[in-house]
Amino acid sequence: xxxxEKMQSAINEQIALEMxxxxxxxxMSAHYASAGLDGFAHWYxxxxxxxxxxxxxxxxxxxxxxxxxxIQAIPAVExxxxxxxxxxxxxxxxxxxxxxxxxxxxxxxxxxxxLASQDFFxxxxxxxxxxxxxxxxxxxxxxLAQGAALIFLDKELAERK
Numbered sequence: 607x608x609x610x611e612k613m614q615s616a617i618n619e620q621i622a623l624e625m626x627x628x629x630x631x632x633x634m635s636a637h638y639a640s641a642g643l644d645g646f647a648h649w650y651x652x653x654x655x656x657x658x659x660x661x662x663x664x665x666x667x668x669x670x671x672x673x674x675x676x677i678q679a680i681p682a683v684e685x686x687x688x689x690x691x692x693x694x695x696x697x698x699x700x701x702x703x704x705x706x707x708x709x710x711x712x713x714x715x716x717x718x719x720x721l722a723s724q725d726f727f728x729x730x731x732x733x734x735x736x737x738x739x740x741x742x743x744x745x746x747x748x749x750l751a752q753g754a755a756l757i758f759l760d761k762e763l764a765e766r767k
Contacts (some may be wrong), residue, residue: 608672610718616711621664622678623707628657629761630683630700632691638686645764646690652766653697660730667726695721698741
């Protein structure tokens with residue numbers, strides 16, 4: 607069953623958001639790499655790769671359903687950051703935005719009676735719970751560290767797979 611144009615359009619918008627997310631995390635990774643915090647750079651680089659993977663997964667799904675992927679222009683992302691806490695707070699807020707957009711996709715799929723799309727995006731609903739918790743935890747830890755333990759967090763974040 608091919609999905610509706612409304613669903614296809616919403617998926618293309620989500621693909622664009624995932625690509626924006628990837629660029630945002632790549633920018634954050636580059637910021638940390640320039641500051642000599644290789645662990646933070648690595649952690650955000652892994653985030654970058656995950657977001658690209660989401661975009662690719664959604665593209666593949668759309669094509670398998672007979673849809674037409676339309677790659678959209680991706681707005682420029684922020685490149686200047688004041689602190690590690692600011693970056694973590696921005697990442698958390700962004701993950702909350704992504705969660706809301708995926709929830710909208712599931713609601714749209716339900717309204718369009720598109721069970722396959724509902725099922726497909728439920729894995730992202732579950733993943734976003736983890737993404738928000740991880741981002742929120744990093745914010746909390748940076749607030750507790752108040753900059754003094756940044757180097758220890760950097761070492762820990764370098765171990766992310």
